[in-house]
Structure formats: structure tokens, C-alpha cells
Amino acid sequence: MQKNSGRQYLSKRVATLKPSGIRRFFDISATMKDVISLGIGEPDFTTPKSILEAGIRSLNLGETHYTSNSGKQELRQAIANHLLELYGVGYDPETEIVATVGVSEALYLTMTALLDPGDEVIIPTPCFVSYQAEVLLAGGVPVEIPSRMEDNFELDPERILAAITPRTKLIFVGYPNNPTGAVASRATLSQVARIAEEHDLILVSDEIYDRLVYDFQHVCIPALDENIRSRTVLLGGFSKDYAMTGWRIGYAAGPESLLRGLMRIHQYTIMSAPTTAQDAALEALANGEASVHEMVAEYDRRRRLIVSGLNRLGLTCFEPKGAFYAFPKISASGMDDNSFAEKLLLEEHVAVVPGNAFGAGGEGFVRCSYATAYEKIEEALLRMERFMNRHG
Numbered sequence: 337m338q339k340n341s342g343r344q345y346l347s348k349r350v351a352t353l354k355p356s357g358i359r360r361f362f363d364i365s366a367t368m369k370d371v372i373s374l375g376i377g378e379p380d381f382t383t384p385k386s387i388l389e390a391g392i393r394s395l396n397l398g399e400t401h402y403t404s405n406s407g408k409q410e411l412r413q414a415i416a417n418h419l420l421e422l423y424g425v426g427y428d429p430e431t432e433i434v435a436t437v438g439v440s441e442a443l444y445l446t447m448t449a450l451l452d453p454g455d456e457v458i459i460p461t462p463c464f465v466s467y468q469a470e471v472l473l474a475g476g477v478p479v480e481i482p483s484r485m486e487d488n489f490e491l492d493p494e495r496i497l498a499a500i501t502p503r504t505k506l507i508f509v510g511y512p513n514n515p516t517g518a519v520a521s522r523a524t525l526s527q528v529a530r531i532a533e534e535h536d537l538i539l540v541s542d543e544i545y546d547r548l549v550y551d552f553q554h555v556c557i558p559a560l561d562e563n564i565r566s567r568t569v570l571l572g573g574f575s576k577d578y579a580m581t582g583w584r585i586g587y588a589a590g591p592e593s594l595l596r597g598l599m600r601i602h603q604y605t606i607m608s609a610p611t612t613a614q615d616a617a618l619e620a621l622a623n624g625e626a627s628v629h630e631m632v633a634e635y636d637r638r639r640r641l642i643v644s645g646l647n648r649l650g651l652t653c654f655e656p657k658g659a660f661y662a663f664p665k666i667s668a669s670g671m672d673d674n675s676f677a678e679k680l681l682l683e684e685h686v687a688v689v690p691g692n693a694f695g696a697g698g699e700g701f702v703r704c705s706y707a708t709a710y711e712k713i714e715e716a717l718l719r720m721e722r723f724m725n726r727h728g
């Protein structure tokens with residue numbers, strides 16, 4: 337075989353995927369000393385102790401085997417109880433819940449199970465970097481609907497309606513939102529739900545940050561009513577709420593008619609989610625509540641610090657009510673978001689992510705994660721002040 341880059345062997349779908357805009361910045365910052373990273377989208381907390389211990393206990397008890405494809409029955413039951421208690425929405429643990437390798441796998445399953453080539457998927461942006469890529473991998477067509485800071489980055493039902501074509505199959509909803517920290521109100525979500533009903537569309541609701549809200553009550557879309565539940569795939573996770581990113585555990589819940597499709601792919605590609613992580617997740621649901629409250633209180637303290645700090649520097653930042661991100665506008669620096677992030681990293685060793693990495697509407701903003709220690713955020717703000725004094 338001739339020596340070559342191998343590129344011509346890649347499928348067209350894979351060849352069209354752009355490398356994630358986030359990775360590039362991590363690669364640069366990995367080569368530098370003394371970097372304060374506001375770039376990373378994961379909790380700085382270690383997984384709470386009782387959850388860690390549940391994982392260790394599971395291993396010591398010899399729980400080292402596959403579980404049933406959809407996950408341990410006790411875990412599926414615990415997820416069903418959790419959703420019923422928190423949001424009043426019911427799922428049958430036998431047929432309507434599958435434990436997955438994080439929400440990432442649940443996203444992949446949902447797109448692969450529901451999309452045919454050419455199907456259009458409406459994606460409000462800015463959004464988590466994987467949505468568009470997952471749609472493309474499944475042969476679908478992402479249709480981005482940018483939201484705006486002036487509207488608190490909330491969903492705009494009118495614009496969703498205007499984007500619907502005969503090829504539209506799904507609408508993505510992801511609140512609390514990565515990267516903006518926006519949340520969605522019950523009234524707006526109800527309007528989007530009505531649109532989905534009227535146009536016979538499926539809703540995919542990524543609620544991975546559901547517990548990380550500040551002075552706001554999270555609205556779980558499938559809990560709105562039974563008609564909505566019957567056309568929604570709910571993606572839920574442990575990574576953010578319980579600081580469990582490395583365990584790789586999450587779930588999808590939805591009506592049996594849709595979940596059956598997800599399960600068919602899951603059983604051939606994954607078999608079952610990691611057994612240790614399933615046992616740890618069970619403990620998180622049983623006894624993790626106090627830890628969630630403690631972490632939310634600390635995120636809230638940091639949120640107030642970073643939002644007021646950024647605004648003071650002229651980096652206008654609307655008040656995020658969820659997740660752990662601030663999304664300031666950086667026009668006062670006179671730079672675009674790529675140059676801002678690159679210069680800030682090189683000159684002041686502070687890593688943030690350019691907003692355009694998150695799709696249309698993100699240009700001119702940067703994502704600053706406050707899932708990092710309070711003192712580090714204070715230091716980052718001092719460095720950013722120096723930076724803005726030079727460039728603002």
C-alpha cells in the first residue's frame with residue numbers, strides 16, 4: 337500500500353467534521369505554565385465521597401461484569417423515581433430508560449436512531465459543541481437558530497417556527513445552556529412544545545445541567561404534559577450535577593416507541609454502561625442531594641464574582657441563571673473572539689473559549705467557566721483587567 341495521509345479512506349461524513357474549537361485552546365494552554373483555565377466545562381470538585389466509596393465498594397464486591405443492556409434495574413428504577421419526585425414526570429424503568437456512557441452517548445444514540453439522511457434538525461445556538469457534529473454524523477442537516485444577548489439568550493419560538501420545512505424532524509433544546517448559562521421559562525418551552533406538536537416533530541431535551549440553577553426553578557420539558565412527553569427524548573446526566581465527568585454515566589428517557597430505537601444501537605455499540613459508574617450513580621441519586629446543594633451554593637458565589645467582575649471591565653455579561661458559564665460580549669476590546677481568546681492566553685495566561693466555537697450567535701463573545709476555585713477567578717479577573725487596560 338502506498339504511503340499516504342489516510343484522509344482518502346475516511347468517510348465523507350467524518351471528513352466534513354471540523355475539529356472542536358475548544359481543543360485547540362486546550363492544546364496551546366497545555367504547553368504553558370501558570371495558566372488559569374476558565375475554559376474547561378467540567379466541575380473542579382472531586383466526586384462527593386459517598387459516591388466515590390460506592391464505586392469502590394462495587395469493585396470490591398466483584399461487580400465487574402456487564403449489566404443488562406439498558407442498565408441495572410435498580411438504577412433505572414432510581415432514575416424513574418428521581419424524575420417523578422423532582423418534576424412529576426413518569427417513565428417505565430423497564431422500557432423507557434436506558435443508562436448510557438454519559439449524555440454524549442445518549443446524544444449519539446438519539447441522532448442515529450431518529451435521523452435519516454437529509455433530515456433537518458433545528459438547533460438553537462450558541463450550544464454545546466457536539467450537537468451539530470452528532471447531527472452530521474447521523475447524516476442529518478443542522479439548522480442553526482441564533483439566540484441573542486438582548487433576549488437573555490432565550491429560545492425564540494417565532495424563529496423556530498420560521499425555520500421549519502417539510503424535512504424538519506427534530507428540535508434540540510438544551511437548558512440550562514452551555515455556553516451562555518441561559519435558562520428557558522415554562523411559557524417559552526410550552527410554546528416550543530406546541531410547535532413540535534403542530535408540526536409533528538420530536539423534541540430532544542438535553543437537561544444535563546438541570547440541578548445547577550440559581551434563583552430559578554428548572555422546567556423539565558417532558559413534564560409539561562403527556563403529549564409532550566410522548567414526543568420528547570430527555571437526556572440526563574451525572575457529570576455536571578454530581579461532579580462525575582470521568583465516570584462516564586448518563587441516561588436517556590423517553591416513550592418506548594423512541595427508546596426502542598436507541599436501545600437497538602446501544603446494545604450493539606456499547607452493550608452496557610460501565611458497571612462501577614452505574615453503582616456510583618445509584619448512590620448519587622440515593623444520597624447525593626446535600627452535595628448538590630453545597631456545590632450549587634459555591635458555584636453561585638463564583639457566579640456573582642465573575643459576572644460583576646466582567647461587567648466592571650466593560651465585558652458586558654448578562655446574568656446567567658444556570659450551568660457554570662458566563663458569556664461576556666468582548667466588543668469593548670476591539671477584537672474578534674478568536675483574537676481575544678488567543679491574546680488573553682498568550683499575554684496573560686488566562687484560557688477562555690471563543691464564542692464562535694458554539695455556533696451562530698456566539699461570535700463576539702467568549703465562554704468563561706466558573707467551575708474553578710474562587711481565588712483563581714479573582715486572579716483571572718485581575719489579569720483580564722490588565723489585558724483590558726492595554727487593549728480596551
Ligand SMILES: Cc1ncc(COP(=O)(O)O)c(C=O)c1O
Pocket residue numbers: 377437438439440441464510514542544573574575581585586
Ligand atoms: C450541554 C451538554 N450536554 C452534554 C455534555 C456531555 O456530557 P457527558 O459527560 O454526560 O457525556 C456536555 C458536556 O460538556 C454538555 O455541556
